[in-house]
Amino acid sequence: MIGLFRTPRPELRAIPGVTGPAQTDLPVLLPAAQLIGRKARQDRTNGFRLELKAWHGLFLFLLFLFFTGVAAAQVDNTLDKGVLATLWRWIPLIVGQGFVLNLIISFTAMALGTAAGVMLGLGQISLLPQVRGSSWFTTQLFRNSPWLVLLFCVMLLLPFEITIGDVIIRIPDWTKATIGFSLPIMANISELVRGAVQSIPSGQWEAAESLAFTRRQTLWQIILPQCVKRMIPPWMNWYAILTMATPICSIMGVQESVNLTQQALVSEDSRPELLAPFYLFLLVIFFCYCYPIARWTVSLERKFVVKL
Amino acid sequence: MESFYDWFRTLYNDTGFNFVYFYEEYERERFIRGFWLTIYLSVTCVVFSVIIGVVGAWLQGSNLKITRRIVQGYIQFFRNTPPLVQLFFFYFGLGAFTPSVDAGGYYEPIIGSFGWAVISLSFFAGAFNVEIFRSGIEAVPESTREAAEALGYNRLQAYIHVILPLAFRVCLPALNNNLVNLVKTTTLAYAIAVPELMYTANQIWSDNVNVPEMMMTLWIVYILLVGVLVWAMHRWERKMRIPGYGQ
Numbered sequence: 001m002i003g004l005f006r007t008p009r010p011e012l013r014a015i016p017g018v019t020g021p022a023q024t025d026l027p028v029l030l031p032a033a034q035l036i037g038r039k040a041r042q043d044r045t046n047g048f049r050l051e052l053k054a055w056h057g058l059f060l061f062l063l064f065l066f067f068t069g070v071a072a073a074q075v076d077n078t079l080d081k082g083v084l085a086t087l088w089r090w091i092p093l094i095v096g097q098g099f100v101l102n103l104i105i106s107f108t109a110m111a112l113g114t115a116a117g118v119m120l121g122l123g124q125i126s127l128l129p130q131v132r133g134s135s136w137f138t139t140q141l142f143r144n145s146p147w148l149v150l151l152f153c154v155m156l157l158l159p160f161e162i163t164i165g166d167v168i169i170r171i172p173d174w175t176k177a178t179i180g181f182s183l184p185i186m187a188n189i190s191e192l193v194r195g196a197v198q199s200i201p202s203g204q205w206e207a208a209e210s211l212a213f214t215r216r217q218t219l220w221q222i223i224l225p226q227c228v229k230r231m232i233p234p235w236m237n238w239y240a241i242l243t244m245a246t247p248i249c250s251i252m253g254v255q256e257s258v259n260l261t262q263q264a265l266v267s268e269d270s271r272p273e274l275l276a277p278f279y280l281f282l283l284v285i286f287f288c289y290c291y292p293i294a295r296w297t298v299s300l301e302r303k304f305v306v307k308l
Numbered sequence: 309m310e311s312f313y314d315w316f317r318t319l320y321n322d323t324g325f326n327f328v329y330f331y332e333e334y335e336r337e338r339f340i341r342g343f344w345l346t347i348y349l350s351v352t353c354v355v356f357s358v359i360i361g362v363v364g365a366w367l368q369g370s371n372l373k374i375t376r377r378i379v380q381g382y383i384q385f386f387r388n389t390p391p392l393v394q395l396f397f398f399y400f401g402l403g404a405f406t407p408s409v410d411a412g413g414y415y416e417p418i419i420g421s422f423g424w425a426v427i428s429l430s431f432f433a434g435a436f437n438v439e440i441f442r443s444g445i446e447a448v449p450e451s452t453r454e455a456a457e458a459l460g461y462n463r464l465q466a467y468i469h470v471i472l473p474l475a476f477r478v479c480l481p482a483l484n485n486n487l488v489n490l491v492k493t494t495t496l497a498y499a500i501a502v503p504e505l506m507y508t509a510n511q512i513w514s515d516n517v518n519v520p521e522m523m524m525t526l527w528i529v530y531i532l533l534v535g536v537l538v539w540a541m542h543r544w545e546r547k548m549r550i551p552g553y554g555q
Contacts, residue, residue, distance in 0.1 A: 033447040033478040033550070040481035048436070048489070052388050059381070060389075144534040145527060146492040148506065153523045244390040251392075251499045258393065272404040279397045283389050290388075 045195040046234035047188065047241050052294040057287045064280040071273035083277050090264040090278075098257030099285055101174055105256065106243045108178045113185025113242075114235070120186060121193025127215070135190070142187035147180075148248055154180035155252045174256070177249035185242055192234055196227035233301040240293045244286065257282060326518035327525070335512055342508025343529065349425060349504055350491045356430035357490060358483075361437025366467055368442050379438065386435035391428070392496050398428040399500045425497035433490040440486060444479030445471055477548050484541040491537055495530070505529065 043049070071083045123135030142150065154176055161170045200223050208218040250259035261278050268274055316330035329339040368379050386394065403424055408415035419427070448471050456466035476483075498506040506526065513522040 032443075036443050036447060036478055037481050040479075040485055043482065043485050048387075048485075050388060053384070056384055056388055059385075140535075141531060144538065145531050146495040146534070148495040148498065149527055149530050152506070153527055156519050157523055247390050247392050248496065248499075258396070275404055276397070276401045279393060279401055283393055283397075286390065286393070287388070 045188070045191045047238050049237055050240045050244070050290060050294045050297075052287065052291045054291070057284065057291055060280060060284050060287055064277060064284055067276040067280055071277055074273045083274060086268055086274060087277060087281060090261075094257055094260050094264065094282075095285060098255065098260035099289075101254070101256045102243065102246045103289075105174055105178050105181065105246050105249065105254075106239065109181035109185055110239050110242055112178065112182035114189050116182065116186040117189025118193055120190035121197075122219075124190060124194040125197050139187045139190045139194075142183050143191060145184070147184050147245055148251070150183050151177060151180035151249060151252065154183070155249075173252065173254045174249070177252065177254045180249070181242060181245065185238060188238055189235070192231055192238075193227065196231045197223055199230065200226055229304050233297045233304065236293060236297045236300070240290050240297070243290060243293075247282075257285070325521055326516060327521050328516045328518055329512060329525070335516070338508050338512060339505075342503060342505040345422075345503060345508075346494060346505040346533075349422070349429075349494050349497060349502065352426050353429045353433060353490055353494060354487055356426065357433035357437050357487075360430060360434030361441045361483075362472065364434065364438030365441035365445055366464075368438065369445065382431075383435045383438050386432050387439075391432050391493055392499060394432055395425065395428045395496055395500060399424040421497075421500045421502045425494075425500060425502045429490065429493060429497070432493065433486055436486045436489075437483065440479045440482045441475060443482070444475030447478045448474050474550075477550050480545050480548055484538075484545060488534060488538055488541065491534060492530075 068083050068087075120135050120139055123131050124139060126132045126135065155173070158171060158176050158179070161168050163169075204222055204226070205218060208222045213222065246256060247258040250256055250262070253259065255263075261282055265271075265274055265278055313331045313336075316327045320326045320328075320331075329335045364379050364382070367375050370376060399421065403417060403419065406417050406419055408417045452470060452474070453466060456470040461470065494504065495506050497504055498510070501507065503511075509522045509526045513519045
């Protein structure tokens, strides 16, 4: 269909000075250029890769120590007013309650998003045009909206309690945030599933057909098992991205690590010298959690590299 | 136009759907101001992040080891930390150290929340852009560079006239991914009270108690905004494609 509306070689007009078709097949650019284009298209489904290295964490930690030192030099370092002492008092709250909530939100949102995303992704490769179209539309809708907007929609539009008969079920903030996060994850996983199914060589489908597999059998027994292997590294990358994104629900007052840090700072009379050490401490925690995931993703990617 | 606005007033009176920004002039102006600020913020960040990307990629090709190290450190820092924490770190952390000027009775910091949002988001997207441009530059063959040198271009001239135009075409798809991502990320500026679309919508629904209507509007506006951007970028990508490369 699209070919019908295209002029024969539109790209020729796009480059100033090029008036006719190519006279030679010699490449103007290294094959690296092709790789970059392919990688960009891959990034659209896999998300930006987190490339964490051990020295990043070390650097953040040193920066944290540096700002702690600067802060300590600014104030009288009496016993319970010292920067490290203050931080030490708040660590149980920030990590034990706040960061744990970040993790709970990320686990749950990932589980919900994956379950819904796989269904939506399978819908996108359905043979029924209505199912395919609506799944595609839903996917694009949630992929193209900013996470914060989706989060706001869910947080403010869902009721804070539901009444079933006489039972009143209260929905806590973080549950709504979890649902809010699972929506963009759902859309991206859906795109991932569609991409993975399409990346399986068509020979697999044809071979299955010649062995008299039905479409459902082909999908479940031949195509999807191969997809799972390819999807694991980008899926883990999405998990890391999600974990990095969980602090945005602090804007809506969910009491996770960033929100609790802000509260801690306020209850310490908002002493300006505490700001940098506290926020750097947060960065260090997030790094410590995401680093192993990122490394693992890279190693799995190497292991599962597609051999055709 | 007036009758169009009045239709929404009737809609509110009849059904209770309160699209207040249509028929109340005050709210309309507020909403439009917010919308333009979002566009302004996005465009400013896109421009600065591309500049940062181009300059950073040039610095990365420098002969001095220390320059390369600094650029690398910058990229790694901004790539691997959550943008919201970066924003807070800039606004609250560094904002506390910036001097204030007397603005008639009260002291106003030199860099306001909008300024910090632009700085933080540009540096965030710029870090990705440096890598993107660098990969594009590396894709330009050594012989092209040598040919430019043979024609008497110096390093900067060759960069601007020969390498960058080629590299730009090569890395356009990757650049587009990043810029679309950046426009989505501008919503985070809400957190430091930059009066952009999201913040204004919040003000409007706080004043008029019409959360569902404003939420829907906000969502649709953002989807249209990002949708138009994605569409335009794809078109541009197809137009700028180098013949024989990519499919």
